[in-house]
Amino acid sequence: MAGLSATVLLSARDLVSPFGGPFTFDVHAGECIAIQGPSGAGKSVLLRMLADLDPHDGDALLDGRAASSMSAPDWRAAVVYQAAEPAWWEDTAGAHFANAFPAFMDSTLAALGLSPALLDTEITRLSTGERQRLALVRSLARRPRVLLLDEPTAALDPDAVARVEALLRDRLADGMAVLVVTHAMEQARRLAQRIFRLEHGKLTTT
Numbered sequence: 001m002a003g004l005s006a007t008v009l010l011s012a013r014d015l016v017s018p019f020g021g022p023f024t025f026d027v028h029a030g031e032c033i034a035i036q037g038p039s040g041a042g043k044s045v046l047l048r049m050l051a052d053l054d055p056h057d058g059d060a061l062l063d064g065r066a067a068s069s070m071s072a073p074d075w076r077a078a079v080v081y082q083a084a085e086p087a088w089w090e091d092t093a094g095a096h097f098a099n100a101f102p103a104f105m106d107s108t109l110a111a112l113g114l115s116p117a118l119l120d121t122e123i124t125r126l127s128t129g130e131r132q133r134l135a136l137v138r139s140l141a142r143r144p145r146v147l148l149l150d151e152p153t154a155a156l157d158p159d160a161v162a163r164v165e166a167l168l169r170d171r172l173a174d175g176m177a178v179l180v181v182t183h184a185m186e187q188a189r190r191l192a193q194r195i196f197r198l199e200h201g202k203l204t205t206t
């Protein structure tokens with residue numbers, strides 16, 4: 001873990017769901033952990049437990065503070081989960097960014113190769129890859145301490161994948177932690193300091 005902060009940001013403590021666990025591990029500030037494993041192994045459930053979105057036993061801690069001692073909205077503002085197929089509740093992507101800083105929007109859209117005009121396009125008319133990158137913009141606009149990404153580049157071409165990874169590296173350098181579920185071993189090797197494998201309800205480090 002050379003170059004990484006020694007600061008533990010997020011801790012999972014005996015997290016258990018009907019689909020796996022107990023999971024106990026620490027994530028450091030600025031660290032990226034990739035999670036791999038077969039379809040249906042429970043990778044999404046693990047991320048959703050960390051975001052306090054799925055029922056579970058055990059607890060998660062942020063800066064040593066237990067999720068169970070915080071309100072769900074406060075926890076989820078700091079520990080942000082991005083689904084593999086994120087939901088949109090307004091007609092356009094732009095309507096989801098009412099509170100985002102213009103400078104953040106300009107630089108983040110440019111970094112991801114997205115035209116600002118896409119913000120005014122109906123969500124249903126956007127390509128899958130455009131929606132996937134706009135979902136990342138939406139997640140980052142919340143300024144998470146920990147970002148939980150569920151297959152964030154599954155719909156993207158190699159250039160867009162490289163842009164996403166570069167943007168994540170920038171945020172990691174600023175101290176954000178990332179847990180990313182990815183089936184792409186090469187991506188896991190490029191981004192992550194540690195790679196976890198989830199199979200038969202158990203986590204191992206590869």
Ligand SMILES: Nc1ncnc2c1ncn2[C@@H]1O[C@H](COP(=O)(O)OP(=O)(O)OP(=O)(O)O)[C@@H](O)[C@H]1O
Pocket residue numbers: 019037038039040041042043044045046
């Ligand atoms: N709310 C739920 N109710 C019932 N079963 C669920 C629920 N959520 C997840 N599951 C089941 O839990 C198991 C793990 O699902 P999960 O989505 O975490 O798998 P995954 O490892 O992310 O798979 P994939 O790589 O295909 O996305 C699956 O068998 C799924 O059907």
